[in-house]
Amino acid sequence: MADRSEIECWLTDMDGVLVHENTALPGAAALIQQWRDTGTPFLVLTNNSIFTPRDLAARLRSSGLDVPEESIWTSALATADFCASQMPGGSAFVIGEAGITTALHEAGFIMTETNPDYVVVGETRNYSFDAITKAIRLIGNGARFIATNPDATGPSAEGPMPATGAISALITKATGKEPYVVGKPNPMMFRSAMNRIGAHSENTAMIGDRMDTDIVAGIEAGLHTILVMTGIADEREIARYPFRPSEILAGVHELVSSEPLEVEM
Numbered sequence: 001m002a003d004r005s006e007i008e009c010w011l012t013d014m015d016g017v018l019v020h021e022n023t024a025l026p027g028a029a030a031l032i033q034q035w036r037d038t039g040t041p042f043l044v045l046t047n048n049s050i051f052t053p054r055d056l057a058a059r060l061r062s063s064g065l066d067v068p069e070e071s072i073w074t075s076a077l078a079t080a081d082f083c084a085s086q087m088p089g090g091s092a093f094v095i096g097e098a099g100i101t102t103a104l105h106e107a108g109f110i111m112t113e114t115n116p117d118y119v120v121v122g123e124t125r126n127y128s129f130d131a132i133t134k135a136i137r138l139i140g141n142g143a144r145f146i147a148t149n150p151d152a153t154g155p156s157a158e159g160p161m162p163a164t165g166a167i168s169a170l171i172t173k174a175t176g177k178e179p180y181v182v183g184k185p186n187p188m189m190f191r192s193a194m195n196r197i198g199a200h201s202e203n204t205a206m207i208g209d210r211m212d213t214d215i216v217a218g219i220e221a222g223l224h225t226i227l228v229m230t231g232i233a234d235e236r237e238i239a240r241y242p243f244r245p246s247e248i249l250a251g252v253h254e255l256v257s258s259e260p261l262e263v264e265m
Contacts, residue, residue, distance in 0.1 A: 016231020
């Protein structure tokens, strides 16, 4: 496991690490700026597959964080990357929004309801019973079942709402088929992210706020893992798991260097 001084590339979760309810967390803006000023390769990761990187870059900007869209890696991009590597120029029936449909289009996929290679389920605010029925029938006819992420619920102003994992479970119950889930905690999401920035596991760190997704996937991908306490994890949560992160920090502000920055030429 690399020591933090050997880390050259960074992956970081977004919610609970850099932002909380659209407000930048302490040190987040300074850390992003530090990485950009020193030419350090980094990606901001999210399991949410609703939004495109452009949407998310705008959302982060409104929170006070200047993250270029090419530095954002979503479960939708990872899913499109996976599908394209498995079946270049394939076809898919998609339950989801712009994040996943745009990513699949850009990966050369065709959207169809007629004998698709894949049924891809992602996040959406408006799950349609007709679309779910169609997905069940297509999977029954041999389409491969893919989910962008396993999250059963997502946050909303009114409280939790059903997310990809809940809809996938409904389809699994009706078909007897489990989806292949690309997003965290599948280390596949981190591997595709590292490929995107030309990183290697020996010198890459993952910053997250969840033991059950960020940290376990980071460990399985062979990364230096940093758990921050600004999200959902607390001491009791950490104690529940048989694995430990490489480091536990109060927040990303502890990663901001007070040293003069060495700018790569």
